[in-house]
Amino acid sequence: MDIPITTTEVLRWVGRHLAHYRWQVAGAIVALFIAAGAWLILGQGIKVAVDEGFIDNNPSILNTAVVAVLIICLIASIATYFRFYLMSLLGERISADIRNEVFAHLLTLPPSFFAKTRTGEVISRFTSDTTVLQTVIGSSVSMAVRSVVTFIGAVVLMAITSPILTLCVLLAVPGVLLPLRILAPRVRTYAKESQDKIADLGAHVDQALHEITTVQAFNAQSFEQQLFKQRVGHSLSAAKKRIHFRSQLIGAIMLVSLAAITTIAWIGARQVFADEMSMGELSAFLFYAVLAGGSVATISEVIGDVQRGVGASERLLQLLHTEPSIYSGTQPLLQDTRQPPTIRFEKVTFAYPENPVLFSELSLIINSGEKVALVGPSGAGKTSLFQLLLRFYQPQEGQIKIGSQSIEQVRLTDLRNTIAIVTQEPVIFATTVQENIAYGRPEASLAEIKKAAKAAYADDFIEQLELGYDTQLGERGVRLSGGQRQRIAIARAILANRPILLLDEATSALDARSEKMVQHALNRLMRGRTTIVIAHRLATVKHADRIVVMEKGSIKSSGTHTELLEHDALYREYAELQLLS
Incomplete structure (x- = not known):
């Protein structure tokens, strides 16, 4: 089943399933933009509260700004509920569709396929891989898209607030993309290897429990336990590699993001001292910078899940691309109902x-x-x-x-x-x-x-x-x-x-x-x-x-x-x- 699968094939396959629920996807996207837009508008509320409330010592404007902020938070929360609900349901539905598609295909494969492929491995692909894909579609992709939208909106509003500070932010972006470029492919590789080891584990469990009478009759429990322990060790070793590179990815991106925000805050404070920008504008800018940095951090976290999802999709597509060696003919069988056939x-x-x-x-x-x-x-x-x-x-x-x-x-x-x-x-x-x-x-x-x-x-x-x-x-x-x-x-x-x-x-x-x-x-x-x-x-x-x-x-x-x-x-x-x- 080692059929090479490209990322493009994976995206087309997932996209074909998503197309069946286009209105649900559209609703989730609308909710996502509303939530992201609400959080971005919140920065302007902070600017008004600081400049016209605190600095100008105007309680009325401060009260109005606080009420506006609360309303924005309510809108963002409701939109987040619909985004999360629709995307989670979408993940469940697509996972169910894929399970149906894979199972229907498995039923067309002849006994020769199952004679050389362990049932436990097939079951692992059928269950755990679809669960990974469900998590990615229902949660990780949604978080990634929301973070991208928030990042772009934050950068635009930062540019409006302070072009100079925005330029500093953009100079830091390559520093964030570099770890993604270097480490993300390794996360994907080891994610697929980890799933393969889990499949191997499932195959061993299926075999041992299926033949439990033989195992016990020959007092082979200790032997089977040792084999299982070895496979668990191999699975853990592959998981360690995946976790190692994913942790490196998250840590590197957080370091670059926090260093950039700290530097930008220092530059902005000097501009406030020089009366080149107001305290409210700096507060709003830093709020957007934190949103942008948080978005990048979120993307770095979910990128590992997305890579696992791609790896799981590759394994499922390998099953779907396995061609049956027996093809049905097209003619109806002509039977003489008066006598059985020769x-x-x-x-x-x-x-x-x-x-x-x-x-x-x-x-x-x-x-x-x-x-x-x-x-x-x-x-x-x-x-x-x-x-x-x-x-x-x-x-x-x-x-x-x-x-x-x-x-x-x-x-x-x-x-x-x-x-x-x-x-x-x-x-x-x-x-x-x-x-x-x-x-x-x-x-x-x-x-x-x-x-x-x-x-x-x-x-x-x-x-x-x-x-x-x-x-x-x-x-x-x-x-x-x-x-x-x-x-x-x-x-x-x-x-x-x-x-x-x-x-x-x-x-x-x-x-x-x-x-x-x-x-x-x-x-x-x-x-x-x-x-x-x-x-x-x-x-x-x-x-x-x-x-x-x-x-x-x-x-x-x-x-x-x-x-x-x-x-x-x-x-x-x-x-x-x-x-x-």
């Missing part, structure tokens, strides 16, 4: 990324309504056929057809809507029983869900759960036994009611009684469907119309169980070692 693998050559070739010109036909069992040792390529059929991966040569159509030309949604799959390790989501079964058909009624559960012999144990079909199953279905999880997955496939059925030894996790019940359910489910089964049990292959024996990515033989036992030595050996054991 599946053809025609001279398919395939290798996983950076791995040797698995299939070389493999050809296989599964006829309409046929039940084909795939058998063979681990690594023979049985599961890979499923992944190619579902277009999780793309063959390097050859083609796969459903009916007369190449699946590369067919819309992905159409293709996958024709296939139901039950894996050896069933996937259970941390939702209710009802939602798990209805995952492939969210619009299904409760009656249909219960009918599917009964067909999978799952209804009895579901009804015994504390809330029945509304029971939360917990992370990865930890509240269920392996056999119960398998029956939930089978009920899901039954409810999906699709013409192609892929079974990755769907009865392997069941006890003998449950296996018999579910086998009956699967036999009913397979009727009228084209079915491919990865088989490890004798009961499975005996019910198949045809058995395909695979080894090292190639098809060695095919036939019925009886035929292969008589004529195929490899199958006979495999049956004796595994199917009959």
Whole structure:
């Protein structure tokens, strides 16, 4: 995911999201200008209060000036409220939009992407980076813009009050910009590095907690803790560098700003002594100088946040710029509703990324309504056929057809809507029983869900759960036994009611009684469907119309169980070692 991203791309991307809320942005800008203008006008109130109130000993004007100052403060406070509210809400909305955009894109990426990218790192980019961006848009950018407007307004009013002192201020500006020029790029670099280290930390936590049973079974808690401590140390080291250069930036700008204000105050005092300007004008000038200096100090503080935001945006854009390796076709899948489709693998050559070739010109036909069992040792390529059929991966040569159509030309949604799959390790989501079964058909009624559960012999144990079909199953279905999880997955496939059925030894996790019940359910489910089964049990292959024996990515033989036992030595050996054991 190390795709180079420029600052221009980041600004265009953020700007595109901001454009959706142009009226809210406009309202925030208006509020910002009103607040900044009010604070700038306040300087004139100070000038009148000093010159015409204190110096001229006129209590009436002093009272009027004080009331005016209070009114200005009220206006500035109300405008500040609207600016802060609108910008904070804007940050939340854009953060939500970006999360939706990134998540939607992640769902289009094939399993090959997640096979080489740690989930914890992706989650970190998805959560912490969007939070950083939310803070920058909702707070830091607003403060920076307000400070720039205040600085420009203060300089203009200073120039009107005293051109000579303003010239002195402008001479100090390069001294402020120099630290920004030198240190800000380093802040950005280390901000991105810090976010990368946090992502690495998140990936380790995700892995350790996901495999907590293995960690504890091998008493590896101390080992995992040491690895975590190392990653925390790396994260802290990167954060120290970022904080070091950001602190240098703030300190350098404050030093230059305070030195400039002190020098300007000294020059202004000498002008007052020489009757070249009034005490009120000097007071107003110093007020503007303090506003300008404070604005520069604020900019120096938020520049670090902005750089972190740019770094976070780069990481998010890298995710969004990751191209899916599988693209959807454009043709609808033409189905004959009277009969299930034929599946053809025609001279398919395939290798996983950076791995040797698995299939070389493999050809296989599964006829309409046929039940084909795939058998063979681990690594023979049985599961890979499923992944190619579902277009999780793309063959390097050859083609796969459903009916007369190449699946590369067919819309992905159409293709996958024709296939139901039950894996050896069933996937259970941390939702209710009802939602798990209805995952492939969210619009299904409760009656249909219960009918599917009964067909999978799952209804009895579901009804015994504390809330029945509304029971939360917990992370990865930890509240269920392996056999119960398998029956939930089978009920899901039954409810999906699709013409192609892929079974990755769907009865392997069941006890003998449950296996018999579910086998009956699967036999009913397979009727009228084209079915491919990865088989490890004798009961499975005996019910198949045809058995395909695979080894090292190639098809060695095919036939019925009886035929292969008589004529195929490899199958006979495999049956004796595994199917009959």
